[in-house]
Amino acid sequence: MQVTLSNKQKTLLSIIAIASILAIVVVLDMTVSYGSSMKMLITVIEKGAIFALVAASMNLLNGFTGLFSLGQAGFMLIGAYTYAIFTIPKGYHYSVYQYFDGGAIQWSIEEFLSDKLGIFGHYLGMFIPMIVAGLLVAVIAYLIGIPVLRLKSDYLAIATLGFAEILRALFQWNKLGPITNGSNVLRKYATYDNAVFPVIIAGICIAIIVLLINSTYGRAFRAIRDDEIAAEAMGINLFKHKEMSFVISSFFAGIGGALLAMFQTTINATPFATTMTYEILLIVVIGGIGSITGSIIGAFLFTACSEWWLRGLDSGQWLFIQADFMRPGFRKVVFAVIIMIIVLFYAQGIMGTKEFSWEGLLTWFKTLPQRIKEWPAKSKAKREAKKAARAAAKAQKAKAKESKKNSSEKKASGEKLFQPLPVYDHVVVFEKEGK
Numbered sequence: 001m002q003v004t005l006s007n008k009q010k011t012l013l014s015i016i017a018i019a020s021i022l023a024i025v026v027v028l029d030m031t032v033s034y035g036s037s038m039k040m041l042i043t044v045i046e047k048g049a050i051f052a053l054v055a056a057s058m059n060l061l062n063g064f065t066g067l068f069s070l071g072q073a074g075f076m077l078i079g080a081y082t083y084a085i086f087t088i089p090k091g092y093h094y095s096v097y098q099y100f101d102g103g104a105i106q107w108s109i110e111e112f113l114s115d116k117l118g119i120f121g122h123y124l125g126m127f128i129p130m131i132v133a134g135l136l137v138a139v140i141a142y143l144i145g146i147p148v149l150r151l152k153s154d155y156l157a158i159a160t161l162g163f164a165e166i167l168r169a170l171f172q173w174n175k176l177g178p179i180t181n182g183s184n185v186l187r188k189y190a191t192y193d194n195a196v197f198p199v200i201i202a203g204i205c206i207a208i209i210v211l212l213i214n215s216t217y218g219r220a221f222r223a224i225r226d227d228e229i230a231a232e233a234m235g236i237n238l239f240k241h242k243e244m245s246f247v248i249s250s251f252f253a254g255i256g257g258a259l260l261a262m263f264q265t266t267i268n269a270t271p272f273a274t275t276m277t278y279e280i281l282l283i284v285v286i287g288g289i290g291s292i293t294g295s296i297i298g299a300f301l302f303t304a305c306s307e308w309w310l311r312g313l314d315s316g317q318w319l320f321i322q323a324d325f326m327r328p329g330f331r332k333v334v335f336a337v338i339i340m341i342i343v344l345f346y347a348q349g350i351m352g353t354k355e356f357s358w359e360g361l362l363t364w365f366k367t368l369p370q371r372i373k374e375w376p377a378k379s380k381a382k383r384e385a386k387k388a389a390r391a392a393a394k395a396q397k398a399k400a401k402e403s404k405k406n407s408s409e410k411k412a413s414g415e416k417l418f419q420p421l422p423v424y425d426h427v428v429v430f431e432k433e434g435k
Helices: 007-031 039-062 072-085 090-096 109-117 119-148 153-171 174-180 196-213 216-226 228-233 238-264 274-287 292-309 330-345 358-413
Strands: none
Touching: 007 039, 007 196, 007 358, 039 072, 039 196, 039 238, 039 274, 039 292, 072 119, 072 153, 072 174, 072 238, 072 274, 109 119, 119 153, 119 238, 153 174, 153 274, 196 216, 196 238, 196 292, 216 228, 216 238, 228 238, 274 292, 274 330, 292 330
16 A cells, blocks of 8 residues: 655645745735734744754754754844845945944945845845855854864763853853944844745755755764764774764754845844744654654644643633633643643654655555445544553452462461472582593
8 A cells, every 4th residue: 555656746835835836925025014913823824844954953963963052042133143244235234233333344245235226236146145154153063162162962962062152152242342243232124025035045945954864974874863873884984974964954953044134124132042042942842852743743842832722821711712711821821731732742853754745645544445434443443452451450450469468378387388408518629621
């Protein structure tokens, strides 16, 4: 019953699926008005795509390489600030950097390219600062990784978390105000005007991560995750591959930070705290550590629950239900309970270590009628097996109770509970051969 597809068929299905998703996003972006209740769906798509990219980059490091890093928020902070600094138009510098005499960098890549190339220059002027942001983050991650990646497990997590907090404090330092604007917000920089842009950028970046995971480098990453000693014995340079995974993951986190800056339209260092890192880690755990598909699903579920589906719980009305105990903050309580339920019933996450495949999806639909038909018999057999297991456990418990009772009776009557081994009064000496 297993469906098999050729590579050409898989590619065709993937192209059709991608085109359909982009078409749906374009239609929604064009038809949903600003005041509509469905506008929140556009927000979920935009933010979900950004967090899917950041979660996939974190999964590359934590799930596929086995390095427990908690520095994603710091790398996103650098990416967001780098993008914003290089795209603020020259005419707005004195209003944005009002406390620092217009700032140290008073030119814009996006403005320069827009004047030269028009609309194409506008998007190119957004793309180039994103790449610059990712590269700067990669360089900083490389320097941080030299001392940090010699640590393991919790020590690595603490070290990367500490570096992220140092970076956040550094960007709010007034001595760097002419560049970062200190503790003030950065605004007026170039942003996208439709939801297709973050979806395409995030999709391209995630596709590159998947190609990397399926390459020889990805197999080396998994070998390090499974057993470092065996990987080193097979000739894999541990530090080189750990550094590579750390730098690549940080690069895409920087791209995600740039996209988040565009989404928020203003940027400040305060939100890039440890809470953001924990949210990204939560997305990875919900989706499945070691599954890019799980990271994507987890990102959209997390965003939909926190930003859309449970919003009514803070206002007193949700799904036509009104209650006094629904007040600001109640949404977080319900969201925490949902997360606990997911963790309890899906210990490995929603996807575990599995990935999406067209063959698996088509096989699931093809075998669905047969599984529905066999479901009553399987359920009955499962119930009978549980009943038999309970009966066996009950019988074993009764037997143990009876044995304990007999032992107590024998002990009370003075009867020996066991027969001692015989003791002999002679010794057997074995001589060495040849004597």
